[in-house]
Amino acid sequence: MTSETLAAKPPYGRVAFLTLVGVLATVCALNASMALSAFADEPDRPPVETVEAPPVDLPPPPAFIFDAPLPGQVVNSPFGLRQLPWEENGRLHEGVDIAAPIGTPIRAATDGVVLRAGKDGGYGRFVEIGHKDGFRTLYAHLGATARGVKPGMVARRGQTIAYVGSSGRSTGAHLHFEIRRKGKPLNPSYFLGQAFAEADDLPLRAAARVPRKVRMAQVSAWPEGVKPPKTKSGRARMRASVADS
Ligand SMILES: [Zn+2]
DSSP: OOHHHHHHEEEEHHHHHHHHOOOOEEEEEEHHHHHHHHHHHGGSSSSOOOOOOOOOOOOOOOOOEESSSSSTOOOOSSEEEEEEEETOOOEEOOEEEOOOTTTTTOSSSSSSSEEEEEEEETTEEEEEOOOOEEEEEEEEEEEOTTOOTTTTOOOOOOOOEEEEEEESOSSEEEEEEEEEETTTEEEEEEEEEEESSGGOOOHHHEEEESSOOOOOOOOSOOOOOOOOOTTTTTOOOOOOOOOOO
C-alpha cells in the first residue's frame, strides 16, 4: 500500500513541482514589472515631506529671561546706598541708572503687562510693567512712552516701550531702571542679561542685599529746582527731600 502510493506519486509530484515553478516565475515577472513601473513613475510623484521628530530630552525653555532695557549701554550708577551732593544722608538707590542719548529706544526687560504709565514728580515720565511670579520692572525719567503703551498692554521682551529722556528729578539723560518682586527692590544687575531655568534659580536673596557702604554719587548736573542754600560757613547745604533719580 505504502510502496504503491510512493510509486504512483512521482508523476504527480513532478507536475505539481513544474506548475509551482511556473507560477513562481509568473509572480516574479509580475513583481519585477510592477517594481519597474513604480520606479518609472517615481519622478512624477510629489516629494514626500518628512519632519524629524524633536529629541525626547529637549530642555524646556528658561522660565525667566531678563534682557538689558538699553542694549549696549552700561550701568553708570549701581543699586545700593547712595548720597547725592544735595542730600545730607545716603539713601537706597532702588535701581540702576543707565546713561544713553535722549531718544534712545528702551526695551521691555521681560514679557509682561503694562501696569502704569504716567508722570511723577520724582520719577518723571515712567512706565511700570508687571511680570509673572510677582516681578515688576520700572522705567523712569523717560522722554516719551512708545505708541500704544498704556495699562493693560502686553509688552513682549525686547519690545520698545519708551525713549530715554531726563524728566523728573534727573541729573542728565538716562534711564532709571528698577526690578521689584512683591514690592521689594532687587539689584537689577543680578538679572539683566540672564536666563533662569526655573523660579528656584532666581538669585533673590543676593539681589535683595544692600551693601553698608554709602557711595557718593557723581552727577553731571543738578536737577531743576534743587539749589544748595549757602550756610554761614559758606558750605552748601540742602535739606530738601529729593525723590529718586
Ligand atoms: Zn536712579
